Amino acid sequence: MSVDREKCPHDGTQAHGQGETARGWRVTALNIDIATVRGFLHAEEGAALHRHAQVAARRGPCLEIGSWCGKSAVYIGAACKAVGGILFTVDHHRGSEENQPGWEYFDETVWDEAAGAIDTLPFLRDTLRRAGLEETVIPIVGRSPVVAKHWAAPLALLFIDGGHTMEHALADWRGWARHLMPGGLLAIHDVFPDPADGGRPPFEIYRRALASDLFEEVEAVESLRILRRL
Numbered sequence: 001m002s003v004d005r006e007k008c009p010h011d012g013t014q015a016h017g018q019g020e021t022a023r024g025w026r027v028t029a030l031n032i033d034i035a036t037v038r039g040f041l042h043a044e045e046g047a048a049l050h051r052h053a054q055v056a057a058r059r060g061p062c063l064e065i066g067s068w069c070g071k072s073a074v075y076i077g078a079a080c081k082a083v084g085g086i087l088f089t090v091d092h093h094r095g096s097e098e099n100q101p102g103w104e105y106f107d108e109t110v111w112d113e114a115a116g117a118i119d120t121l122p123f124l125r126d127t128l129r130r131a132g133l134e135e136t137v138i139p140i141v142g143r144s145p146v147v148a149k150h151w152a153a154p155l156a157l158l159f160i161d162g163g164h165t166m167e168h169a170l171a172d173w174r175g176w177a178r179h180l181m182p183g184g185l186l187a188i189h190d191v192f193p194d195p196a197d198g199g200r201p202p203f204e205i206y207r208r209a210l211a212s213d214l215f216e217e218v219e220a221v222e223s224l225r226i227l228r229r230l
């Protein structure tokens with residue numbers, strides 16, 4: 001077991017210690033060296049998702065929007081596996097705007113020459129296989145609003161970490177929040193109250209959730225916010 005010791009591209013901070021985050025939280029159940037998984041998640045955020053998923057996954061299915069190569073899926077999925085739960089992870093695997101060639105988070109190692117596009121699905125599959133999560137984490141390959149429209153199962157935990165434009169963030173909020181069961185957890189990544197720290201759309205949907213009076217805040221860790229549906 002190990003925690004993420006890789007530099008987080010979003011906030012430049014670094015995780016500490018083997019098996020323990022800087023805040024002293026232990027993540028005991030990851031069956032993979034998480035530093036070998038490409039991704040955009042701080043170790044403290046991963047530990048928080050892991051901790052909340054261990055409780056939520058006993059109540060019903062978990063779902064995340066934005067698999068990329070599986071970093072958050074490992075943290076949430078390992079918790080699901082520990083309690084006999086399940087995680088669905090939704091992504092078209094073509095990358096977000098900021099992942100495209102010429103943009104800040106372009107990674108040429110996930111470029112598929114034949115497709116002329118990014119393809120992170122093989123990397124997700126490799127991560128899930130190495131982490132022993134193929135029976136627990138179910139990839140859904142498609143655009144988030146299309147999947148949301150046809151989704152029916154009440155969710156115990158929803159993690160929004162998909163497209164970060166206003167169009168995509170709003171579509172995820174509108175399409176998916178209604179699928180949360182009462183008491184279900186809504187986790188949103190890259191919430192930056194100060195615009196100097198990052199883009200506004202995730203903060204905007206976080207603000208809308210609180211303003212709706214249907215959610216209360218449970219925890220804030222780095223740029224991760226966890227809310228509970230009332």
Ligand SMILES: C[S@@+](CC[C@H](N)C(=O)[O-])C[C@H]1O[C@@H](n2cnc3c(N)ncnc32)[C@H](O)[C@@H]1O
Nearest residue numbers: 039040066068071072091092095143144162163
């Ligand atoms: C920030 S990354 C997710 C990072 C991942 N959670 C991790 O822990 O490393 C965002 C992902 O959302 C996906 N995405 C963006 N817009 C989407 C949409 N409308 N439908 C499905 N996936 C989308 C991108 O392909 C990308 O893989």
